[in-house]
Amino acid sequence: MNLKLAVVSLSVLSLVACGGGGGDSSPAPVVTPPVTPPTSYTPVPVKSGDTYTFSGVGTASDGTTGSSTSTEQVASINPANGNYVKNLFDNNKELSSIRVYDAANGQLTDNACTISPSIKEVVFPAHVGQTFNQTAVNTCPLQNSTANQIINFNASGQVLSYENITVPAGTFNTLKVQNKVVITNGVGTGLAIDPHTQDRTCWVDIVTGVNVKCDLVNTYTPAISSTYLAKSSIQLTSVSQASAAAFTLTGSTAGNPSAYLYAIPGYTTLLAANVGKNFELDTTQPVAWSMITGTNTVNLSGGNTTISYNGVSFSVTTTGTSLIVSTSYPAKLPNTVNLTFKAALVSDKTKIVTVNIFLNP
Known part of the structure; x- marks a missing residue:
C-alpha cells in the first residue's frame, strides 16, 4: 500500500509512509501561557535540538486507511543567515529525510530536491485576517538521468482566527491558517494526478511557528480511485528540547x-x-x-x-x-x-x- 500521510509542510515532498503508529510514550504535556492577542505574531528563532513528534491518520481515494508517526529535529543552524537543517525520522526513529528551511520557516530543500522560492505554512509576521499568495517550483533530479522532475505549486492562504487548541503535546496559542494549494506537474513526472488541489487547515503555534494540528483534503481532477491520499489529519504529540x-x-x-x-x-x-x-x-x-x-x-x-x-x-x-x-x-x-x-x-x-x-x- 502506498498511502501517504502529509505531515507539516506545504510541499508534497513532506510525506511520511503509513505505518502502525506506536513510538515512545509522550513526556508531560507542554502548556503555553495564555496571552492577550497582539496585532501580529513572529515566532522565536529555532534552536538546535528542538524536537517535535507527530501522529497522523489518513484515508486513500479507494477508502484504504493508515496511520503514522514521525519526528522532526533541528540539526544545525547557519549563524550567517538563520537557515537551519531539520532531520525527519520515521516510525522506527530512522532518518527518512533531511530538509533545509530559511529563517522565516520556509522550506528550501528535501534531500536532493530544491524548492524555489521557499514555501511556508503562513507568512510571518502574521495577523488575523491576513491573506497571502505563494508560487514555487520543486526541482528533483531523476535517477539515472541528467533531467529533472518539475512540480509547480500555487498557494493562496488566509489567517482565519486566533485559537487556543489542545493536542496530546499540550495546550497552545495558535493561528488558524487555511491554504489552498494547486499542484501541477511540470516535466519528467509522468504522474496520473495532474493537476490536484490540496486544502489545508492548520493551527500554527504563535511561539515556535510549528504546526500543532493540520487537516488536509486532496482533490484529484479527474477523480481517481487508488491509494493516493484523499484526506489526512496530523497532530503534535510531544515536544522536547536538547537540554532534556x-x-x-x-x-x-x-x-x-x-x-x-x-x-x-x-x-x-x-x-x-x-x-x-x-x-x-x-x-x-x-x-x-x-x-x-x-x-x-x-x-x-x-x-x-x-x-x-x-x-x-x-x-x-x-x-x-x-x-x-x-x-x-x-x-x-x-x-x-x-x-x-x-x-x-x-x-x-x-x-x-x-x-x-x-x-x-
Missing part, C-alpha cells in the same frame, strides 16, 4: 561543512563522508563507542585503533566524548562502503545513538 536529553551527538565531515548531523538517544541518523577525508562524532556526555562492519562489532575502548574493511583502512581515535576517523584506500574506491558507529551512554548503556556512515569514493 541524556546526551546529544553531533557529527561533521572535513571539507564538507554542510555534512553535519545532530541526534539524541534512541535515534538512527547518517553521515556521508569521502574516503581520504576525516569525519568526527562528538557527544555531550561520556559514551562507549563501537564500530560495526558487516556482521562484526569492534568495541573502541579509547586511544587509537586501526581497522581494515572492504579494503579501506580506518584509523580511529576515541575519547569518552569524541571519535575521529581518518580513512585511506590505495586506489580509487570503486563503490560506497557502509558501516555503523554506536555511542552508548556510560552511565546507562540503554541510551544509544546509532550513526550509519556512507563512505563515498
Whole structure:
C-alpha cells in the first residue's frame, strides 16, 4: 500500500509512509501561557535540538486507511543567515529525510530536491485576517538521468482566527491558517494526478511557528480511485528540547561543512563522508563507542585503533566524548562502503545513538 500521510509542510515532498503508529510514550504535556492577542505574531528563532513528534491518520481515494508517526529535529543552524537543517525520522526513529528551511520557516530543500522560492505554512509576521499568495517550483533530479522532475505549486492562504487548541503535546496559542494549494506537474513526472488541489487547515503555534494540528483534503481532477491520499489529519504529540536529553551527538565531515548531523538517544541518523577525508562524532556526555562492519562489532575502548574493511583502512581515535576517523584506500574506491558507529551512554548503556556512515569514493 502506498498511502501517504502529509505531515507539516506545504510541499508534497513532506510525506511520511503509513505505518502502525506506536513510538515512545509522550513526556508531560507542554502548556503555553495564555496571552492577550497582539496585532501580529513572529515566532522565536529555532534552536538546535528542538524536537517535535507527530501522529497522523489518513484515508486513500479507494477508502484504504493508515496511520503514522514521525519526528522532526533541528540539526544545525547557519549563524550567517538563520537557515537551519531539520532531520525527519520515521516510525522506527530512522532518518527518512533531511530538509533545509530559511529563517522565516520556509522550506528550501528535501534531500536532493530544491524548492524555489521557499514555501511556508503562513507568512510571518502574521495577523488575523491576513491573506497571502505563494508560487514555487520543486526541482528533483531523476535517477539515472541528467533531467529533472518539475512540480509547480500555487498557494493562496488566509489567517482565519486566533485559537487556543489542545493536542496530546499540550495546550497552545495558535493561528488558524487555511491554504489552498494547486499542484501541477511540470516535466519528467509522468504522474496520473495532474493537476490536484490540496486544502489545508492548520493551527500554527504563535511561539515556535510549528504546526500543532493540520487537516488536509486532496482533490484529484479527474477523480481517481487508488491509494493516493484523499484526506489526512496530523497532530503534535510531544515536544522536547536538547537540554532534556541524556546526551546529544553531533557529527561533521572535513571539507564538507554542510555534512553535519545532530541526534539524541534512541535515534538512527547518517553521515556521508569521502574516503581520504576525516569525519568526527562528538557527544555531550561520556559514551562507549563501537564500530560495526558487516556482521562484526569492534568495541573502541579509547586511544587509537586501526581497522581494515572492504579494503579501506580506518584509523580511529576515541575519547569518552569524541571519535575521529581518518580513512585511506590505495586506489580509487570503486563503490560506497557502509558501516555503523554506536555511542552508548556510560552511565546507562540503554541510551544509544546509532550513526550509519556512507563512505563515498
